Amino acid sequence: MAIGSVSAQNTDSCNCCTESHKAFDFWIGDWAVSNATNGNPAGKSKITQEEGGCVIRENWTSATSGYTGTSLNFYNGVKERWEQLWIDNSGASLKLKGKRIGNQMILSSDPFDKDGKMLTNRITWTANEDGTVRQLWEILEGEKVVNTAFDGIYKKE
Numbered sequence: 470m471a472i473g474s475v476s477a478q479n480t481d482s483c484n485c486c487t488e489s490h491k492a493f494d495f496w497i498g499d500w501a502v503s504n505a506t507n508g509n510p511a512g513k514s515k516i517t518q519e520e521g522g523c524v525i526r527e528n529w530t531s532a533t534s535g536y537t538g539t540s541l542n543f544y545n546g547v548k549e550r551w552e553q554l555w556i557d558n559s560g561a562s563l564k565l566k567g568k569r570i571g572n573q574m575i576l577s578s579d580p581f582d583k584d585g586k587m588l589t590n591r592i593t594w595t596a597n598e599d600g601t602v603r604q605l606w607e608i609l610e611g612e613k614v615v616n617t618a619f620d621g622i623y624k625k626e
Contacts (some may be wrong), residue, residue, distance in 0.1 A: 472601075482523065485520075485523035485583060490522065490544045492574065494518070496527075497525065499513075499563060500515070501626050502623050503624070505622050506620060509532075510533075512531040513529075513555075523544075524542065529557075541555075548565060551568055552566045552576075563590060573595045573596070574598075576593075578591075588608075588609065589609045590618070603621070604623065608618040
């Protein structure tokens, strides 16, 4: 084996079994997702743990529009934060980073310029006591919320 290469043979240890790596495990499952404001079906989401527990993968299917997407979520131990890469069937992508605080995973994008305004995507997943998860996607200008892109309740199927 070359110096500096990664060993594909090491299967004895659990590289992603730390508390930090498990901070988003509350989102794992098969979910029916409804709109939090009116209760209408929003879609279905299958969240799985992959790569020996190092990756949480989301597969989303919208209830009405044929819209689908997937995200890869992982704890970056070097930067000590969670990261997400979302890609959908329209070709759009979103990169987020952040951490868990209490019962919430809070991930945000870097600020971006839209129509002369510096905006940030912030998505908060809240683990509720009844076993549901709320996902709230807000658009911020500075610290001010200027739009809610999505507000959904995940209920296990």
